[in-house]
Amino acid sequence: MRKIMIPAALIALSACAAAGEKEIPVEQRIANAAPAVSVTARGETEPVGTVNDDAADDPAIWRNAADPKASLIIGTDKKAGIYVYGLDGAKKTFLPAGAINNIDLREGVSVNGKPSILVAASDRTDRMQAKLALFTLDPASATLTRLGTLPVGTGEAYGFCMGVVGGAMHAVVVIKPGKIVDMTLDLSGATPAIAASREMTNATLSEGCVIDDRTSQLYVSEEDVAIWRFDLTQTQPAPVRFATVDSKILVADSEGLAIASDGANGGYLIASSQGDNAFTLYRLPAGDYAGRFRIADGKFGGTSDTDGIELVQGDFGPDYPGGLFVAQDGHNAPHAQNFKLLAWDDIKAAVGVK
Template identity: 40%
Template sequence: MIIRTLTVLTASAALLAACAMHEVDYQGEGEGFVGEGVAVQARLETPSVGTAGQDAADDPAVWASATPVTIGGVRTRGFVAGTDKKAGLYIYGIDGAVLQFLPEGLLNNVDVTEGLSAGGRPQVVLGASDRTPGKTGVALYLFDPAGTAGVQPWGVITSDVVEPYGFCFARRGTEVHAILVGHEGEVRQFILTVDTIGKPAAREVRRFDIGTISEGCAADEATGALYIAEENVGLWRYGLDPAAGATRTLVQPVAPGVLVADAEGLTIIEDGAARYLIGSSQGDSTFPVWRIDGARPEYKGRFVVGEGAVDRVTGTDGLDALGGPVGDAFPEGVVVVQDDINDAGTQNFKYIDWRDIRAALGL
């Protein structure tokens, strides 16, 4: 893999970062405001998370299998993990139904990866930033596709970050990296391995500071890029290689009509030879999209999720996407987003067919 050397932050971007010293929520025209963007509709939704009347649902992660697996006694071709940041981790089916709930505490962002084996078999690994007092860091879980036990707690990566916030996995060759983003912009990057008795082991390989409150992160292994959203400043591209240090490029500053604070979740979807970065512009309930497989990210436009089979989406925090077949319902990929204001109850997650987004944006 070729790691591109990223340019140093420009003076104007540094000034912008220096001015953004405090968290600012919802820079649009009020709660539920939806900005301009091409319209799509969600195909289905999950039930409301269990914590009612609070900001609780936060971030999803999608995993798919070519063959059926068993979770909660149900045969499924994949799952969506979704955090209730007041209570724990939900495991949903491709149809949105709850398959499992793990009452694990104050989990914020969640991601999923492959590439590790435990107990003599390949495992699916889930990681979530954990703000539960006494165990702050990254909570880890295993799912054995060949088993029937569902998602099981595995261990924790301990960290000195006071309030773990954002989290994402990354692959660098055969290495599995776990990247934790603290509420105040502290970044800790670990290499995750399995020890001789099948437990997780983590070695910190990089730490740096973003500057102010940050959360969403997504890694593009093909170009060696790590994208991080600094909520009131903009979208940054770092090197995924730990040797890149804190060197970064400002991809998109917070600006009306493109990315409105808070800049929240980030995810990458592969569509054939193309790869797209999707962000959550929480301040105006839109989703900006960049094509990222070229020399530099290319902005392609924004979409909004309107009323349809289920209610519209507003104030999204976390989101995730997966290209290729995701069960029979999403043959070319799915985008799953948190919905802050859910007409049918408390917060939940909505599933959008990638084909609808691609057609709406003319990708």
């Protein structure tokens, strides 16, 4: 993720071009990009504890089906650990966990024979040895309990996502610059283990990823190049170009990814078009362009330089009746970085999609 320079009028993004080329100001990137409609946030979280630094990174969402207003948001401070927030944005708990970067969760996972909410994250505390950190979430107390840490491989852990493929829990860690490690987890014993592992590769820096549990497709953002799709049902998945970083519809860096399901195999893939502070929607499964939006100033501030995003559909109470979209905000002055909360219904209405 790029650094933010203050004041806001002087926000600049680090160059995606080759060394020696001039940096393109964010204002010019916005002007050159395809139009994006404005949507405002309905809420925001408290700032992360690390100040004056690029710290907040990636969110995950747990929806409380029995009491939607009691749902939880999990967000990483990649310099310090993991926060658990309520829908009001207030911090409930914080777990010091080191340099946790990207995070994801799945509910109803059998952990040591008990149905659990599994939370996992890329752990870059050791920049030479990538690791996967595993936790369970207790929704009643909004606390995380450590399950353990698994070795992933040589290098710095960066992106992360997980999903169910063929009934097995898969965890994908993206190691800088573009090694993609897909692990099948064994959570049946007292300590977690890796049942199987395989590697795929993007040529350059990659981070954001998401697994579509419906189709077993993995989507990975190669930041300055494309969004790639990998079929995890294949023994050795080959990359298929899903969308191109073209400086119009998707502006480098291509960062966080999230999926909006239509209940079948369609819906939308949402990508953070970080280079022009926007978000791009692509129709699934084909990848047709569906629209763009920005999070603008309103009751709460807008977002810029967004890295991690997450979307969970369903009832989250009166403020988010059709689903909750959470986006990291890279510039939340005068406070530290935080996460903005939007209603999925507001985004659909603004973009003009169903």
